[in-house]
Amino acid sequence: MENIEVPEYFICPISLQIMKDPVTAITGITYDRESIEHWLFKNHNTICPVTKQPLPTDSDLTPNHTLRRLIQAWYIANGANGIDRIITPKPPASKLYVLNLVLDLSVPRSKIRALEKLELLAKENERNRQYMVEGGVRNALVSFFIQCYRKCDINGLDKALTTLSLIWNISSCETMVENHEEIVDPIMWALGLDHEMQNHAVIKNHAMCVLRSVIGKANSGTLERLRPEFFKKMIGFLRESCVITQKGLDAALQVMLDTSSLSRNRNMMIESRAVFELIELELKFSNKKTTELVLGILFHLCSCADGRAQLLSHAAGIAMITKRILKVTPTADVRAMSILSLISRYSATSGVLQEMLKVKTVSKLCTVLQADCPSHLKDKAREILRTHFDVWKNSPCVEVATLTKYV
Incomplete structure (x- = not known):
């Protein structure tokens, strides 16, 4: 591809790569969707990287269909030179679609399908994850998780925790942690699930990732109320080498580091x-x-x-x-x-x-x-x-x- 001239306007100003899904911001500059969404939602930047003008995170990103067709045509024309045509990524979900999925979570016959769709959306792109938080998905999944704990029912729990681990840290969630401090007990329950239960490894690792986010935002009062059982479960998780993933391991260690700042917690860890x-x-x-x-x-x-x-x-x-x-x-x-x-x-x-x-x-x-x-x-x-x-x-x-x- 070194000898093939690529039109300059095909290149994303952020990634400096050919755009797969060009979108135009309110500042008039076109970016690849994945790059500008990462800029806005992951890095929390609110300034256009090219014009330096304000670019709010809730501003519209308009698909540039004309440019996308030009890029696709260019790929086709250069196919003989070994350039593969790109697959256009799926557009982000609409807010209405997300809201309907949240409603479906409360309907027994449709909740599993809704959980599957939410998991797919969360894995696709940053915009979806942002819409999901704005649409109340995070709160709905926390409520679902707590209900699973109260009923000792793990049906759909792996999907709920996978999605929660992806969207928890989007936007501010200090208020949510205060309102859902009771999520710590359900997480402890999930970490103690029997090895013979279906998807227990997925559940435990994603539960630990959620716990890391909860503890990372928790106030001193929450940390002071942790019980010996909490640390016994943490140590038990570290012993499960056949279950633990690197991501789950790092999450568990971060939780222990964050909680070890208090003398009371250090003593309970040592006792465990x-x-x-x-x-x-x-x-x-x-x-x-x-x-x-x-x-x-x-x-x-x-x-x-x-x-x-x-x-x-x-x-x-x-x-x-x-x-x-x-x-x-x-x-x-x-x-x-x-x-x-x-x-x-x-x-x-x-x-x-x-x-x-x-x-x-x-x-x-x-x-x-x-x-x-x-x-x-x-x-x-x-x-x-x-x-x-x-x-x-x-x-x-x-x-x-x-x-x-x-x-």
Whole structure:
């Protein structure tokens, strides 16, 4: 396609790609629908990227049928040159269509079909998702979910939760969270579904994604009212390696990170053996995002004596923290070094200090001092080395000259 001239007006100003579904904004500029909807609804921009004029999110995007036909004709004319004709995306649903589907949710014989249609709409494009929120779909699905919980009925629940996870964060939903705080109990019920139930994996993962959104917008009062059962279910979800998806895993870890800011919640997590399970999880499913989240939670839990004790009781606890330093991301470095700093200050028994020698934590701290990393990390490493210099200097596992050089 490099040798084929593409008319400039075929190109979307945002994506710089040939438009598949050209639409004209009220500012007079034509964009590809997917790109401008992402600009408006996902990035929450309200300025036209070309003219810099106001472009409200509720403004009309008019299909440019003439330009679409020209682009299609161009594709056909250049078919012999190896250019495949594009398939025009479906237009967004109308608000009336969405409202009718919401009404169908209250009719027993049509609710499953309505759920299927809503799921398809939510997966298609941003405009559909925006219309769905404006049309009350989010509230209707929350009510449906609560009814499923009260009746212990999972029929259609997988579709409802899939759709909810796609539309929950569109527009502001603080008020909704306040009005539907009771959704936490239905989510806990969904997470506890038996493995033999149909679609239990889909239900659990999407329920966790919804929970992440709920907790992310929740006020301190909601977080303070969480019960021990909540954290037991969270830990139980982390153990289900045959069910959990990466998206569900990251959602669960984000929930734990968001709730661990309160001392009360940290204590309940520790009682549920969260520290042990997080270390096991990191050893099995390590990737950058997961590691950052795990280390963030562990840092909060290690601010408690019981949390540090649980980490130190795990055979791979200190070793795992040590190995992640300078190997993942700057955020992971900060969190891992902070954990080691807490252990050094408050839990540095003779056995712990020997373990740090054995798993090469001391060597890693020396490496941090040589590495190109922020000064505050080097300060933490230097502080740890200075604090325990008298113990480590006599060990055959580390050179005294090296220690002396950096402390």
